Amino acid sequence: MASKTSYAMFLIKAIQDFYYEKEEETIAFVMLNVKGRDLLAIDELTENQNELEKEIFPMYQMFNEGKERLQRTPFRNVKYFFPYAKDMAAGTYAHKEDVEKALSEKKAKFYKYICDETEGGDQNKIDLLFSNIDDPQGTMDAIITYIVNGEGQFTGISEWNKLLESMGHYTKSGRKDDQSIPVASWRKFYRIFKKVYDKNAGLFAARVDSKKSETRLCESLMNIQPNDCFVIDIAKLDEEMQAFVFGDVMRSIYDLKLGAAEGLGRKAKEKIPSKIIIFIDELNKYASDDSPKNSPILRQILDITERGRSLGVVLFSAEQFRSDIHRRVKGNCATHAYGRTNAIETSKADYQYIPSTIKSMLTRLKQGEYVIQNPTFRSLLSIKFPKPIYKQYKHG
Incomplete structure (x- = not known):
């Protein structure tokens, strides 16, 4: 539980520093900010000079052993x-002046989702909004296929409100057109979609204005460059929209590595990063044992954990309780890092191969202390790592 995000960020910072000037093997990073302003100043040095001089820099010096591999700087190339x-405060926990400063320095954009059949719009991603909905009969999936294929009332739609109107048409009793999908299923689908749409009206847009620093997230991700560090803020979005954005991020990165960037602005000669690391906190929201088996986000996570390595897509994740995570995700994880946890958690089956002395240690670890498990090492390792070198906001 303690310092899980800080440890992941320390590893990512070390990786960026190590690979920053390499030309053959390049890396880019995509992080999702899920709590407050946690990751919204990672390109700024911490303001605590006492920590820097007495705690952080000495540890960096020890790690470097005379070679400046770990830079005494915050993250670089951050966007x-x-x-x-419409009201900036409604979309983010970041302060208005901080957002405006980032915009003026050309290191920030606002992301939107457009509905436009002719431009390969984002209506093709609406399955991601239903990732946590049980659908044993497959009716939600059938509706999604119906919409994405442009059948019936869904031909030539280029606006979200028109899409919603077309959904509403199929919720009416007594209509005489296609009735292959029950009205009750359409009503459930309409209700779920309208709830998300009404809450996030600004995100579901008619167009994107690049002159106002607006972008489609998938287009920006498709154009990620070596050493880029993208931070995507989803902290203030509701749970359904968070899942939608996270799913869009993974799908876009996967499509990029599979060669689907054509037509989204990427130049043919631009080198795609050899590896792209995606970091998400609270992974249990999207990949728990309780997630619906038909969840498109769970399928995407499983695909990345089982086959992403061959494409150069690496998932870093953090969660409070390892036992909550889907067994196939854990089974394909090369490195496990354990921070302080409680005795109830360590009594779960996930910890059956961990010696009792180590289990007892896990309940007493301090911040900045972790136990690492990796096939490279014959036994578990106890480690310490420095506090974040970047600026952190106090919650509240």
Whole structure:
């Protein structure tokens, strides 16, 4: 539970520093900010000079052993992506002056989702909004296929409100057109979609204006460059929209590595990063044992954990309780890092191969202390790592 995000960020910072000037093997990073302003100033040095001089820099010096591999600087090449909202405060926990400063320095954009059949719009991603909905009969999936294929009332739609109107048409009793999908299923689908749409009206847009620092998230991700560090803010979005954005991020990165960037602005000669690391906190929201088996986001996560390595897509994740995570995700994880946890958690089956002395240690670890498990090492390792070198905001 303690310092899980800080440890992941320390590893990512070390990786960026190590590969920053390499030309053959390049890396880019995509992080999702899920709590407050946690990751919204990672390109700024911490303001605590006492910690820097007495705690952080000495540890960096020890790690370097005379070679400046770990830079005494915050993250480089950072770009922030904030959810668009007419009232900026409604979309992000970031302070207005901080967002405006990032925009003026050309290191921030607002992301939107457009509905446009002719431009390969984002209506093709609406399955991601139903990732946590049980659908044993497959009726939600059938509706999604119906919409994405442009059948019936869904031909030539280029606006979200028109899409919603077309959904509403199929919720009416007594209509005489296609009735292959029950009205009750359409009503459930309409209700779920309308709830998300009404809450996030700013994000579901008619168009994107690049002159106002607006972008489609998938287009920005498709154009990610070596050493880029993208921070996508989803902290203030509701749970369904968070899942939608996270699913869009994974799908876009996967499509990029599979060669689907054509037509989204990427130049043919631009080198795609050899590896792209995606970091998400609270992974249990999207990949728990309780997630619906038909969840498109769970399928995407499983695909990345089982086959992403061959494509150069690496998933870093953090969660409070390892036992909550889907067994196939854990089974394909090369490195496990354990911070302080409680005795109830360590009594679960996930910890049956961990010696009792180590289990007892896990309940007493301090911040900055972790136990690492990796096939490279014959036994578990106890480690310490420095506090974040970047600026952190106090919650509240």
